[in-house]
Amino acid sequence: MSNDMDKDDRHPEQGARDSDESTQQDSEPEPEPTPVSGDQPTDGNRERGHHPDPEGTESSSIDDLGSSVEVSADIAEDVDDDDLLGGLLIDSTDEIEVPDRLVDQVIGQEHARDVVMKAAKQRRHVMMIGSPGTGKSMLAKAMAELLPKEELQDVLVYHNPDDGNQPKVRTVPAGKGEQIVEAHKEEARKRNQMRSFLMWIIIAVVLGYSLIIAGQILLGILAAGIIYLAFRYGSRSGDAMIPNLLVNNADTKTAPFEDSTGAHAGALLGDVRHDPFQSGGMETPSHDRVEPGAIHKANKGVLFIDEINTLDIRSQQHLMTAIQEGAFGITGQSERSSGAMVQTEPVPTDFVMVAAGNLDAMENMHPALRSRIKGYGYEVYMDDTIEDTPEMRRKYARFVAQEVAKDGRLPSFDREAMEEVILEARRRAGRKGHLTLEFRNLGGLVRVAGDIGRAEGADTVTREHVLQAKRRSRSIEQQIADDYIQRRKDYELSVNDGFVTGRVNGLAVMGEDSGIVMPVMAEVAPSQGPGQVIATGKLQEIAEESVQNVSAIIKKFSDEDLSEKDVHIQFVQAYEGVDGDSASVTVATAVISALEEVGVAQNIAMTGSLSVRGDVLPVGGVTHKIEAAAKAGMDTVIIPAANMQDVMIEDEYKEMVEIIPVSHISEVLDVALEGEPEKDSLIARLRTITGSTLDKGKGTTVNKGPSSPSPQ
Ligand SMILES: Nc1ncnc2c1ncn2[C@@H]1O[C@H](COP(=O)(O)OP(=O)(O)OP(=O)(O)O)[C@@H](O)[C@H]1O
Structure with missing residues (x-):
């Protein structure tokens, strides 16, 4: 037995080489495994490796990258600007070639795409901030495809005869790990x-x-x-000498891509399994219980973490160490497990990190981790929309083809179906002359339309299928909003005609794509002490802010002093998730109406943000808000003039509502308030105090005050 032990104490590869000649014959000479330790060259040079390489000399395989790839399909010579397919001379998605490389499939996001290509060349970290579904993880995957595959390594963990709780770690070029393990197994089999x-x-x-x-x-x-x-017993201890192939890149086609979004510490940093026996010959040797974490599997590839701020602080600190050192030993993550006694030698973690999220993610992440990315990487903000050009529309048609190819079961889309998807991309952009870049949702529409076509046994997906898909694939918010409108109709709670004092039909957005009518009621009463704003409903903060904004205006034109009054505001049936930022024009109108005891027209709905000078500033989601007003039976909608270019309502609603653009609160009052004499005197007062040059009549623009960006 002691002879066996002596033999196993040799360099592990020695035994493997002696025992398996056939493996050696078919393959290249087995490389010497590289020990991984703190002074390993990779570790020492780690931070240097992440400094920019202005010449981009580190990897020539990325040098042939073009910029944005044009669609491969027949294209008309003279492209009509209005052509929804940007001049593509095709009948269906079958005729569009889908590029092989992921980076060529990315549409828009030119800046992020350039950064990713540069970062891949220089092996630098990237932080991508932006809306969901705009291609952050797609770009991270694309980056993995761009990293050189030649550098990939396998990682082996060996029993350490000197200290069973500190397994040894060795790296070999990708594919060799399996051979070494096989050689050890063969040797053990023969010995047995x-x-x-x-x-x-x-x-x-x-x-x-x-x-x-x-x-x-x-x-x-x-x-x-x-x-x-x-x-x-002797043979068990012989088997224990077989190394554990911790990271196996034998069949890896590209550099690894590891998505660690929401991962627990063990999955991210590696773990050592608990051993219930621990001793007495029944135990599993510690090196066999070691599990790799995503940071180890991502070695020489990309580690992608979405919503990085949701990682606990300890994990963020360890992540930072792994980035800094280029290697990170694995230990048991649970203190109560026998795995916690084990700590391997450092395991390589030479990955490029792509951290993603929305703005909150950036603010709440560990400051040191953020500064590490800043110092040794790039930060990029993702676009939500892109300019609507014929070239871009061709790419959107290609996107439909990409999604069809990716799904693998969907029928191809005909011309009109592609056109309808592009129209929807326009609508979802919420900005004139732009297309949405929120592709995940658009891809969902393509799949639902494809499924409908497939269920009907259609050869191709048509416009009608896309329209049906649009009706079916309503978001939760849309379903709540529609249900809300229906219920209000059922209980006859919707007021959409006549005049009511202190009540205004406001408009708000729920989620990203649903409008909702949210009536605001105001009541002004003398106060016992100092006046206060009292809001019922769920939007106290918004009510206070709106009243504060409007009080400056009211103070000027009214004899009444608001500071001596209690202003009660109610957002009638406000829902969780309703974004009320754009309610300030509504609140102002309701308060002025209540204060002056003048009725407000109930056939009108309104949205807009108000400056302290009375300017009506642009807001988000106007298209959805107008559609919600139409659904609820309003025939007039007041919106900020600056938002006019964003209106892209569906044809069915166009006949139902008149849209009135306004630039100043006096215009809102002109349109919405009851009774000529009262209204005229009110507006005249407003005009004097704000220097407005309001022309009478609906929707005329006055008093171009300074405008600021939309609050949404
Ligand atoms: N810019 C784009 N070009 C082409 N397709 C895209 C683009 N962005 C997203 N997609 C499509 O949408 C899918 C989802 O995108 P992805 O997962 O990359 O979004 P994300 O920004 O990481 O979102 P999240 O933050 O919610 O994870 C992709 O698999 C791809 O099909």
Whole structure:
């Protein structure tokens, strides 16, 4: 036995080489595994490796990258600007070639795309901030495709005869790890065969001696049992010398891409499994219980973490160490597990990190981790929309083809179906002359339309299928909003005609794509002490802010002093998730109406943000808001003039509502308030105090005050 142990104490590869000649014959000479330790060259040079390489000399495989790739399909010579397919001379998505490389499939996001290509060349970290579904993880995957595959490594963990709780770690070029493990297994198998043979001979001799010569049957059986156990125990410890192939890149086609979004510490940093036996010959050797984390599997590739701020601080700190050192030892993550006693030698973690999220993610992430990315990488803000050009529309048609190809079961889309998807991309952009870059949702529409076509057994997906998909694939917010409108109709709570004092039909957005009518009621009453703003409903903060904004205006034109009054505001049936930022024009109108006791027209709905000077500033989601007003039976909608270019309502609503653009609160009051004399005197007062040059009549623009960006 001691001979066996001595043999296993040799360099692990030595044993492997001796034992398996056939493996060696078919393959290249086995490379010497590289120990990974703190002074490993990769570690020491780690930060240097992340400095910019202005010449981009580090990887020539990325040098052939073009910029944005044009669609491969027949294109008309003279492209009509209005052509929804940007001049593509095709009948269906079948005729569009989908590029092989992910980076060529990315549409828009030119800046992020350039950064990713540069960062891949220079092996630098990237932080991508932006809306969901705009291609952050797609770009991170694309980056992995761009990293050189030649550098990939396998990682092996070996038993450490000097300290069983500190397994040794070795790296070899990708594909060699499997060979080494196989060689060790083969050697162990042969050794076991030899041992079994030896064991049976000894047992036979002992039994023979006990039975024939000594006549001691029982003693013979006992001795044979002891010999059997001794040999079994010996063979187990022989098996223990087989290394654990921790990271296997034998079949990896590109540099690894590891998505660690929402990962727990063990999955991110690696773990050592608990061993219930721990001793007595039944235990599993510690090196066999070591599990790699995403940081180890991503070695030489990309580690992608979305919503990085949701990682606990300890994990963020360890992540930072792994980035800094280029290697990170694995230990058991649970303190109560026997795995916590084990700590491997450092395992390489030479990955490029792509951290993603929205603005909150950036603000809440560990400051040191953020500064590490800043110092040794790039930060990029993702676009939400892109200019609507014929070239871009061709790419959107290609996007439909990409999604069809990716799904693999959907019928192809015909011209009109592609056009309808592009129209929807325009609508979802919420900005004139732009297309949305929120592709995940658009891809969802393509899949639902494809599924409808497939369920009908259609050869191609048509416009009608896309329209049906649009009706079916309503978001939760849209479903709540529609349900809300229906219920208000059922209970006759919607007021959409006549005049009511202090009540205004406001408009708000829920989620990203649903408008909702949110009536605001105001009541002004003398106060016992200093006046205050009292809001019922869920939007206290918004009410206070809106009243504060409007109080400056009211103070000027009204004899009433708001500071001596209690202003009660109610957002009627406000829902969780309703974004009320754009309610300030509504609140102002309701308060002025209540204060002056003038009725507000209920056939009108409104949205807009108000400056302290009375300017109506642009807001988000106007298209959805106008559609919500139309659904609820309003026939007039007041919106900020600056938002006019963003209106892209569906045809069915166009006939139902008149849209009135306004630039100043006086225009809102002109349109919405009841009674000529009262209204005229109110507006005249407003005009004097704000210097407005309001022309009478609906929707005329006055008093171009300074405008600021939309609050949404
Ligand atoms: N710019 C783009 N060009 C082409 N397709 C895109 C683009 N962005 C997203 N997609 C499509 O949408 C899918 C989802 O995108 P992806 O997962 O990259 O979004 P994300 O920004 O990482 O979103 P999240 O933050 O919610 O994870 C992709 O698999 C791809 O099909």
